[in-house]
Amino acid sequence: MLLDKSNMLESIRNFPGQFEKSLKFAAGVRVEGRIDKVVVAGMGGSAFPGDILKAYLAGTNISVEVCRGYSITTMIDENTLVFISSFSGNTEETISALYNAMEKKAKIVIVTAGGRLEELSRKHNLPIAKIVKEFPTFQPRAATGYFIGIFIGVLSNSGVISDKKTDLIEVGNFLAKCEFEEEAKQLAKQLVDRIPIVYAHDFYEKSLAMIVKIKFNENSKVQAFYNSFPELNHNEMVGFTLIKGNYHFIILDDPAGHERIKKRIQIFSNYMRQKDLPVSIIPMQGDTVLGKIFSTIYFFEFVSYYLALEYGIDPTPVDMVEDFKRALE
Structure with missing residues (x-):
């Protein structure tokens, strides 16, 4: 009996390729102006890439916080970049956090594969980095490489950090050998x-x-x-x-x-x-x-x-x- 009906094994084996692809999703996506803090607002597999970003930027002058909930509880303002992160684009907590970030005049980049958040990005003229699903049953928790690559790509594009895109290529090449x-x-x-x-x-x-x-x-x-x-x-x-x-x-x-x-x-x-x-x-x-x-x-x-x-x-x-x-x- 076939247990892996959605062929998750293929998506796992393809994981090393996410890092280079993520840079294409982030291409041209940027924000202008001073940024003192980065917040990743998301749930589940769309949130924990924020924890990886926090570890990656530890020791730099860029503070990273992860918000898992309906509102952004940390202090944010016009010098904060908020990544609104939801693979499906329909996560209710994350949509609520988007409105919260808009009320507080934060800079916003939406990261999603579609759904309601894609519609809201058009309605409010917000920058969006759109992930292209590998196949219909591809799971958000399997997209960690895409998310972290987009975060780093957008921060590089915006001049918040020096260009770190080669770090992503090196990680993908390293994993391909494992x-x-x-x-x-x-x-x-x-x-x-x-x-x-x-x-x-x-x-x-x-x-x-x-x-x-x-x-x-x-x-x-x-x-x-x-x-x-x-x-x-x-x-x-x-x-x-x-x-x-x-x-x-x-x-x-x-x-x-x-x-x-x-x-x-x-x-x-x-x-x-x-x-x-x-x-x-x-x-x-x-x-x-x-x-x-x-x-x-x-x-x-x-x-x-x-x-x-x-x-x-x-x-x-x-x-x-x-x-x-x-x-x-």
């Missing part, structure tokens, strides 16, 4: 009937550990949780005094990370293994922040995909999300 499928299949087999708990160094908590956790939720249709070192050593790990679940720890380790965090990882792993809980330490690959983040995401796209197949389910549909939206109508 061969992850067989290793991913093996880890997926180990995760059957386990609850994945994903930990990372603190710098990569939202920009990676949370995203990997989401891949298990949406692709594999299982519960999964995330946190980061060193914070978890001050609270969460105490919760494993009494084991109430069949857990498997996945620790995303940055080879260039803080030595004390590396020691914490080793000690924590030993503690959990003494409790007969499996621990998989996954070294992040690559020499740059984007390389490390996207190579790890790419690997776990395969892991979560093959875990879905192990459970005998189609990885593409998110029926509960769609049912919930209908219940809201």
